[in-house]
Amino acid sequence: MKLFNTLSGKKEDLSKSKGNPLRLFVCGPTVYDYLHIGNARTYLVFDAFVKYLSSTSTKVFYLQNITDIDDKIITRAAEEGAKPEEIAAKFQRIYFQNTKDLGITAVDKYAPATEFIPEIAEQIKTLLKKGYAYKIxxxxxxxxxxxxxxYGRLARRTALQAEDATSRIDESIKKKNRGDFVLWKYADQRGSLRACLPAGRDLRGKNSVIVNGDPSTSLRASPSWSTPLGWGRPGWHIEDTAITEKFFGPQYDIHGGGIDLKFPHHEAEIAQQESASGKTPFVKIWMHVGTLTVNGEKMSKSKGNYISIADFLKRYPADVLRLIALTHHYRSPINYTETLVRDHLASWNGLLEFLGKLHFVEKHAIVKHVLPKGEIDFSKELEDDFNTPKAIGAIFKRVSNLQPKIWKFSKSEARGLYTDIASALRSLGFSPSPPKIPAKIEAFAKEREKSRRNKQFVQADALRKEIDRLGYVIEDTPLGPYIWGKHEVRSTKSETNSNGRKFKTI
Incomplete structure (x- = not known):
């Protein structure tokens, strides 16, 4: 397999240590808010990537961090009068529910940052000792x-550009260089952390945090930890390298994430780990997933175009979002529109309908004719920089070619084709199971067929209309009546989103 390496700017062979699983790390969420479909795109891509590799007997250890301490979490907690750990726990639970609902199951280990404070402190101590870090x-x-x-090589930019300081807690006027980033933020004697709240706001009186379970240490505004570095909390970038060094050592195979994290986050990771260990490269291949916009604009709650994962799933099946993610190359941008999602809904429903017909043919076929075999093989496409659009295109092409012949298949042909197509889809994480038809609908269909044979066409038409009213369509085929469910968008313009606000159709 060849993958595009952001660091080198070219496709490179994917290699791994002999006898060891492929080591993959993907940046997880900062758990302070509901995740949106752009976040979901990244996690769906890497879920499909790992599942495909597993289908080829390639063992993978997939590690993902969870940022459960951050200035965004602290700010949200202060605004809501809650403890930061309560906010983090709430949105971590929601994230895990999102991944379950999306069928994301490939992650082997989730690593919350707060569980690795000793490892973070140790890596910072190393950077201080080697002269790469300094204290203010x-x-x-x-x-x-x-x-x-x-520094700057990954993002192809100079180290000292003015906009390098992108985090509130990095904006110290005493820094040596504007782009220097925080590794450890000190707590003062009261326990508050400087610069963790937006300028001009002081919400420290709204909540109290107990540190390390000790009621005698009541800190305001932010949790902190006692370490050899002093009381404080970690910066954003350092948690990832401390966690990956814990599980993978100083070097590993693939680092993935959204393209928006390339700078400064991933750039900082390289600087930290290579400085601490003295070994290069920190990561063999950097995989970055492209952006997702809505109607050409970045998602924003203020614009009313912010679509959370939960809101999407109220309207569409999870596999439709996976299909949108994988019919675009992972490095390409996606412009999400209502037309796009409805087209993909129709395509997914078409696949399910075809699989349902194959299952129907397997039960009712009487012919013994066997068509030439033609298994779906999209390994060539996926081995070339995980080109899922071409791979899925091969599935749709196969279905399109077989569609006119479907009622002529033998039982064994139908069974084999069903297995072939369903297996190909499952190797990318889809759940291609045609919906079951309720017994009541099947009974109506049998009664209708009986009426048709008896030339009771008025009664037969009335039964067809009743079946349609209940959300199903009946199709008369050479093998008998075939029933399939109508697939409609499951929400209306009046439905509320995860933030309790009315959301607009796109």
């Missing part, structure tokens, strides 16, 4: 990007 009294410990010669 009553502020924090920062990484000195001027000391790391290759």
């Amino acid at each position: 009294p009553e502020d924090g410990i920062y990484f000195d990007i001027a000391k790391f010669r290759n």
Whole structure:
């Protein structure tokens, strides 16, 4: 398999250590809000990637972090009068429910940052000892990007561009370089963390946090930990490298994530780990997933175009979002529109209907004729930079070619084709199971067929209309009546979203 490596700018062979599973790390969510369908795209891509590799007998260890301490979490907690750990726990539960609902099951280990404070502190100590980090009294410990010669190489940019300081807690006027980023943010004697809230706001009186289970240490505004570095909490970038070093060592195979994380987050990870270990490269291949916009615009709650995962799933099946993600190359942008999602809904329903017909033919076929075999083989496409659009295109082409012949298949042909197509879809994480027809609908269909044979056409038509009213369509075929469910969008313009607001159709 060849994959496009963002660092080198070209496709490279995917290799792994002999006898060991492929080591994959993907940046997980910061659990402070409902995740949107753009976040889902990244996690669906890597879920499909791992499931495909597993179908080829390639063992993978898939690690994902969860940022459960961050200034965004602290701010949300202060706004709601809650503890940061309560906010983090709430949205972590929602994230896990999202992944379950989306059929994302390939992750082997979820690693919340707060469970790895000792490892984070140890890596920072190493950076201090080697001279890559420095302390600002009553502020924090920062990484000195001027000391790391290759800083900016991943993103193809210079190290000292003015916009490099993108995080509130990184914006210290005492930094050596504007782009220096925080590794550890000190807590003061009261336990509050400086610069963790938006400028001009002081919400510290709204909640109290107990540190490390000790009621005698009641801290305001932010949780902190006692370490050899002093009381404080970790910066965003350092958690990932401390976690991956814990599980993978200083070097591993693939790092994935959204393209929006390339700079400064992934750039900072390279600087941290290669400085701490002295080994290069930190990661063999960097895989970045493209952006997802809505009607050409970035998702924003203020614009009313923010679509959470839960809101999407109120309207459409999970496999439709997976189909949208995988019919676009993972590196390409997606512009989500109502037309796009409805087209993909129709395509997915068409696949399910075809599989349902194959199942029907398997039960009712009487011919013994056997058509030439032609199994779906899309390994060539997937081995070339995980080209899922071409792979899925091969499935649709196969279905299109077989559609006119479907009522002529033998039982064994229908069974074999069903297995072939369903297996191909499952290897990318889809759940291609045609819906079961209720016994009541099947009884109506049998009664209608009896009426047709007796030339009671008025009664037969009335039964057809009743079946249609109940959400099903009956199709008369050479093998008898075939029933399938009508697939409609499951929400209306008046439905509320995860934020309790009315959401608009796109």
